[in-house]
């Protein structure tokens with residue numbers, strides 16, 4: 530038996546249609562489009578690709594988006610000033626700062642400066658705190674993309690054992706909290722977990738978010754399990770692979786996400802979804818205080 534493929538491209542196309550309609554409703558009510566600004570500090574080549582991909586999807590669904598490109602030598606103070614200006618700009622509803630930043634700029638600075646109501650990538654302490662408390666909040670978009678795939682793939686979570694490989698602040702940690710909200714039993718494994726396979730073999734749903742090419746092998750997967758691959762590993766010969774040994778694991782798993790074409794295509798769509806939500810929230814708040 531081979532696994533059902535959870536196709537992120539198809540799901541993303543469906544979500545984009547829904548978001549397009551949502552943007553039209555917003556525009557009819559408020560007379561302007563939701564606004565998004567991507568801040569990119571030059572340095573990391575891949576992040577330029579992601580910025581362009583976000584601009585493209587924004588254009589497709591009708592969100593007004595622009596890229597603010599800052600030079601690699603930008604100081605912490607200059608970045609702070611740029612973010613404060615965006616916080617004060619009423620036409621900007623969502624702000625995303627592309628990671629990774631050059632080493633002299635800290636993610637903390639960004640997380641603590643972006644206005645929580647514009648933090649559509651869920652990196653501020655307010656967003657993280659609300660998520661931890663089980664309150665509504667913006668979510669890191671990759672973690673949100675995994676939840677969207679599970680939902681659209683009709684993968685049941687209540688009472689299921691989900692094993693998450695990786696504990697990053699952008700994927701593993703927030704994802705574990707989102708899964709708990711769905712009443713899953715959650716285990717987080719990481720680089721210091723001994724005998725990883727003894728955990729992964731127990732998983733009804735296995736999520737790999739480690740960043741090590743093809744490290745999840747067939748013998749680590751329980752027959753019939755759902756396997757979600759968040760990994761993006763560039764190959765020296767070009768192309769990319771996930772954290773899962775796809776060819777071998779798809780013979781064992783019940784359902785599996787490919788790389789590319791799995792979690793990736795949904796990530797930016799979820800970012801835009803949260804930007805539209807941010808625009809609604811800000812417009813309604815403004816209406817109340819008038």
Ligand SMILES: Nc1nc(=O)c2c([nH]1)NC[C@@H]1CN(c3ccc(C(=O)N[C@@H](CCC(=O)O)C(=O)O)cc3)C=[N+]21
Nearest residue numbers: 579626627628629650670671789790791793794796797
């Ligand atoms: N502040 C911040 N937030 C992020 O959410 C963020 C970030 N920085 N920096 C970079 C990572 C990575 N990321 C992806 C987005 C889309 C695809 C995507 O669309 N991938 C496709 C296409 C891949 C291809 O064909 O090259 C796929 O997997 O099929 C992947 C990865 C968001 N990230």
